[in-house]
Amino acid sequence: MRSLQVTIKDIAKQLGISASTVSRALKDHPDISEKTKIKVKALAKELNYKPNAIALSLQSSKSNIIGIIVPQIVHHFFSTVISGIEEYAGKKGYNVLICQSNESIDKEITNTQTLISSRVDGIIVSRTKNTEDFKHFRNIQNSFIPLVFFDRTCHGLKTDKVIIDDYKAAYEATEYLIRTGCKNIVHFSGPENLKISSKRMWGFRDALKKNSIPFKEEYIINADNLEDGQNETEKLIRNNKIPDGIFAVNDMTAAGAINALKKYNIKIPDKVSVIGFTNELISAITDPPMTTVEQNGYIMGCKTAELLIKRIENIDAPFISEIIPTKLIIRDTTKKN
Amino acid sequence: MRSLQVTIKDIAKQLGISASTVSRALKDHPDISEKTKIKVKALAKELNYKPNAIALSLQSSKSNIIGIIVPQIVHHFFSTVISGIEEYAGKKGYNVLICQSNESIDKEITNTQTLISSRVDGIIVSRTKNTEDFKHFRNIQNSFIPLVFFDRTCHGLKTDKVIIDDYKAAYEATEYLIRTGCKNIVHFSGPENLKISSKRMWGFRDALKKNSIPFKEEYIINADNLEDGQNETEKLIRNNKIPDGIFAVNDMTAAGAINALKKYNIKIPDKVSVIGFTNELISAITDPPMTTVEQNGYIMGCKTAELLIKRIENIDAPFISEIIPTKLIIRDTTKKN
């Protein structure tokens, strides 16, 4: 099973020269004669020599691998970001090792340990909803491994981060509802300890306030997935508390709301307007197609990779919080302006 | 920048013992005294020692990394499979290095080279639509790196593979259309050199034949994405060639068809039935929710990882083609049986 791969030594032996010469020849070291270079390269090609990245890593203490921890790969937003990271990193000569935490803090902790052991050159994280204790992230920093968060960040940790302006995006979405005539708007919200959720909620609240719509606690409803969105909307309908606008913390929840409204034959957007968040694939597929906030996952991914690689190259640069612009995508679940 | 991580040597030095003793103590070697073990482990913990996986890999020629090459991470089916691979592999102590080919054969070739260089213990591939030349895959095999394909396989290569019975699934879907009264069915098909596409097409054709519906070439239309699905359907409508059933090679294409039909106010499923393929998220969101074929990506991923790891452990086992069962998910774009 061992040594199936051709090594520099094999080449050296066959050519009757030393390993160091082979090494130098392969990287066009100026000291080596053209003749030797040609011989070496020819044989390397013939034997299908591939440098052993592991040996290189050990020797240079650089793995050229970036570790990623996300709650779920299948979530469209995350896979978009991963895709951006992979592309950008690939161009810069890095590979990506991907772990999912499945929204479990224990798994997240294991993941960080694996990545540290793997001696990745840097780590990118979007944390679980429940992470409250950041010890494992500190652990990464104590190991002097560059760490960058995207989207779901950790308050109080000094790192680079790539986020969107959730507050502003939510504010604008809500204002759009108000501007198009909604007066009685409900917000389907995610867990409060997730900064992105609370920011979206505050954007919503402040938009009401700014537009002189008195706030009621019952405007905020906990729901951040398809089922909850559907159930909570049905509850509103049955309790005869139908709002004229719904702003959901994500697209799936909005899709649930749309389902419920259609089930009860409530016209969208005439009776009720709906806005989602993220602009996932599904948001163009709902009927009617959904107005939502474009979150630019791909660009986020590229930017995150860029920040991380910069930090790998210069560990002492000042920390950056990059804000990726969002955009309200107006489709047909809202009235025209 | 160097040696920021604690090594076994550091521990040895501080304790005034040898590195090998530390190494043995950490892995509970029976030769080592309890006293030493306790001392070593305590210090290791205190110094936050993490074994250097790279050194381990070099020494054991085993990286415990599985390489994955898929056309696109963002594609829901692929991310589902990746998720399954990651979970199963994680439990077995493997990490996953992910590359995307972006349906480009050149990128796919580069990807294989990177993975070989990285000395991954095995490689999982779902190939690009256009791959015709399999040299790079042979290259993997010549390097004695276990290789497993899933879904999009390569004809003629001796490898393990995990697939679904595309023919049967398509046959059954088509028969369901026929059984529920469709007589004039169109198939939106993918590229012919992709085995999964051609198998689905033949399943479709043979189901017609078996049910004495004469086949016409015009029943097969090239379309495998949202836009094409929509455009081709609109074309049919405008040319007054409206079928009473559409079987699409994937969900997105079916979603495009649904859009077009609704645009022209053609009732689904009364006038036209539609069936998709894969059961992506969107298929439950379309209006009406789409009948489609469940492809069990997650299970495929687990199974693929399982086969690969088995092969890593026993390179000489006979090759296996694992067939993951599919299931027709009946929703509301088809008539009731």
Add this chain to the structure above:
DNA sequence: GTGAAAGCGCTAACAG
């Protein structure tokens, strides 16, 4: 121009 030797972090065979 090329070779010999040391070392990256770790394990394992061999001593004692």
Add this chain to the structure above:
DNA sequence: CTGTTAGCGCTTTCAC
């Protein structure tokens, strides 16, 4: 029970 040594594949001084 513990230490010494060699070696995984490669690069990099330091010699010659």
